[in-house]
Amino acid sequence: MKRLNKISAAALLAFASQQSFAADITVEIQNLSHGIYITPIAAVAHTTDASLFEVGEAASTEIQMLAEGGNLDGITTIGTSIGADMIVNPAGGLLAPGMTTSADLMTTGDNTVLSVVAMIVPSNDAFIGLDNWEIPADAGTYTVYVNAYDAGTEANDEIRGGGEPGTPGMPVPPPLEDMVGTGGSGVAGADTNAAVHIHRGTIGDDSLTDGASDLNNTVHRWLNPVAKVTVTVR
Amino acid sequence: MQYLAKHYKKALVLTLPFLLAACGDDDTREVIVEVEVPAEIPDPVPVSYDVTVTNLTNGQPVSPPAVVLHSEGTLWEVGAVASVELERIAEVGDSAEFLMLGDASAGGTGPITPGDSQTISVSINDITDANLTIAAMLGNTNDAFTGINSYSLANLEVGATYTTTRPAYDAGTEANTESAATVPGPAANGEGFSPSRDDTGFISMHPGVVSADDGLSSSALTVEHKFDNPVIRIQITRTE
Numbered sequence: 495m496k497r498l499n500k501i502s503a504a505a506l507l508a509f510a511s512q513q514s515f516a517a518d519i520t521v522e523i524q525n526l527s528h529g530i531y532i533t534p535i536a537a538v539a540h541t542t543d544a545s546l547f548e549v550g551e552a553a554s555t556e557i558q559m560l561a562e563g564g565n566l567d568g569i570t571t572i573g574t575s576i577g578a579d580m581i582v583n584p585a586g587g588l589l590a591p592g593m594t595t596s597a598d599l600m601t602t603g604d605n606t607v608l609s610v611v612a613m614i615v616p617s618n619d620a621f622i623g624l625d626n627w628e629i630p631a632d633a634g635t636y637t638v639y640v641n642a643y644d645a646g647t648e649a650n651d652e653i654r655g656g657g658e659p660g661t662p663g664m665p666v667p668p669p670l671e672d673m674v675g676t677g678g679s680g681v682a683g684a685d686t687n688a689a690v691h692i693h694r695g696t697i698g699d700d701s702l703t704d705g706a707s708d709l710n711n712t713v714h715r716w717l718n719p720v721a722k723v724t725v726t727v728r
Numbered sequence: 729m730q731y732l733a734k735h736y737k738k739a740l741v742l743t744l745p746f747l748l749a750a751c752g753d754d755d756t757r758e759v760i761v762e763v764e765v766p767a768e769i770p771d772p773v774p775v776s777y778d779v780t781v782t783n784l785t786n787g788q789p790v791s792p793p794a795v796v797l798h799s800e801g802t803l804w805e806v807g808a809v810a811s812v813e814l815e816r817i818a819e820v821g822d823s824a825e826f827l828m829l830g831d832a833s834a835g836g837t838g839p840i841t842p843g844d845s846q847t848i849s850v851s852i853n854d855i856t857d858a859n860l861t862i863a864a865m866l867g868n869t870n871d872a873f874t875g876i877n878s879y880s881l882a883n884l885e886v887g888a889t890y891t892t893t894r895p896a897y898d899a900g901t902e903a904n905t906e907s908a909a910t911v912p913g914p915a916a917n918g919e920g921f922s923p924s925r926d927d928t929g930f931i932s933m934h935p936g937v938v939s940a941d942d943g944l945s946s947s948a949l950t951v952e953h954k955f956d957n958p959v960i961r962i963q964i965t966r967t968e
Contacts, residue, residue, distance in 0.1 A: 524806070524807060526806055526807075526932060526933045527932055527933055527935070528898050528900075528928060528932040528933060528934065528935045529928070529935065591928060591930075591932055592806070592807045592900075592928065592930040592931070592932055593807070594807060695936075697942070697943065698938075698943065699943050700938075700943060700944050700945055700946065705943075711938045711942070711943050711944055712903070712904045712905065712906070712935075712938055712944060713935075714935075715935040715936055715938065716933070716935050716936075717895070717896070717933060717934065717935060717936045717956060717957050718957065719895075719933065719957075720933065722806075
């Protein structure tokens with residue numbers, strides 16, 4: 495639920511006029527899913543003319559690194575190059591289902607929009623994405639529900655593989671080792687939609703040792719939304 | 729909660745100046761006496777809501793919704809452990825215990841079949857800023873439920889309506905086996921509430937049902953029982 499705690503607008507405007515666009519915010523991310531993990535998260539405050547991803551457009555190499563292997567290095571390099579203010583890996587690793595992580599961020603200059611990205615596992619190239627969300631000027635608490643996207647860069651074969659860009663198959667980090675099966679024959683070929691798009695979900699199967707998928711169809715499916723981002727503006 | 733008036737008016741009684749007999753001069757005193765007079769207890773003002781729940785699914789009966797008004801906190805929340813009261817709704821659609829929570833409540837008259845709607849009226853005296861919580865099971869599942877968590881009614885004026893659509897949640901109390909033995913709805917007529925917990929242990933978004941048609945050979949469910957979000961529409965109208 496969205497909670498708006500409006501404080502004196504006059505005082506706030508006076509403050510804003512002195513401080514240009516600087517904002518003191520807390521970004522909280524909750525994994526809403528039943529059985530999907532979120533890899534290290536980047537929450538990036540940047541200018542409105544920058545964008546980490548766009549639906550309907552091909553994913554950048556940096557988003558591909560993130561979505562296929564959970565690697566934040568490309569995103570943080572971009573962030574630094576565009577003078578963004580960043581929260582990097584607030585959970586210190588994987589964010590398990592139901593869990594919440596948060597961190598504070600002081601935005602500077604014209605960094606008035608927030609993007610949040612992280613891979614979700616187990617998957618081939620699924621990621622959560624908040625794209626250029628305008629940070630409100632009014633103090634308060636704001637909630638955004640976030641969907642799962644498909645980077646469009648790797649076939650959703652749902653079998654074990656690697657996380658390097660271009661390496662087929664899914665990376666399986668240690669906590670998921672016993673939950674992901676083996677011996678799947680492969681679910682699907684290359685995406686029909688090679689641009690960033692809403693993920694169609696995984697299908698899984700009911701065998702840990704054969705079948706088409708290495709995923710468990712009662713554990714590793716999801717329905718949107720998969721994450722909740724709560725931003726508190728002070 | 730009954731509004732208990734516990735007011736007392738403090739009456740100031742100023743005595744008139746009087747002569748002290750012992751003294752011959754015009755010595756006067758003012759004495760203030762506090763008298764407690766019970767205030768009139770105002771008649772309670774009913775604040776009432778019509779809550780209409782519409783089932784948006786293809787093949788999931790929605791159990792009689794529990795509608796609860798409460799002052800603060802949450803009765804269920806994603807990421808939190810489900811109470812036993814919620815577990816009884818999510819695993820078998822039994823809202824009797826959940827309806828005991830909060831300050832006022834009302835339950836549905838029966839299951840809401842797909843495409844159908846039901847209006848539940850709930851009233852509370854004097855309180856216009858209660859929080860509304862709803863929970864109801866999706867019957868042909870292990871422990872899926874839907875509803876709304878602590879929606880503030882403070883800004884809902886008489887005659888106004890708030891409409892929202894709501895997704896499916898997983899109580900996290902029973903593994904989603906979809907087996908005939910564990911799904912209580914008409915698709916399987918299996919076991920309802922079980923005090924043991926063998927799932928994640930916390931409330932989450934529901935991943936959806938798989939069904940036998942979509943790869944879970946042991947499932948009692950078919951493609952008819954699949955759903956996507958949202959699964960219900962809720963319309964809340966303040967009537968007085």
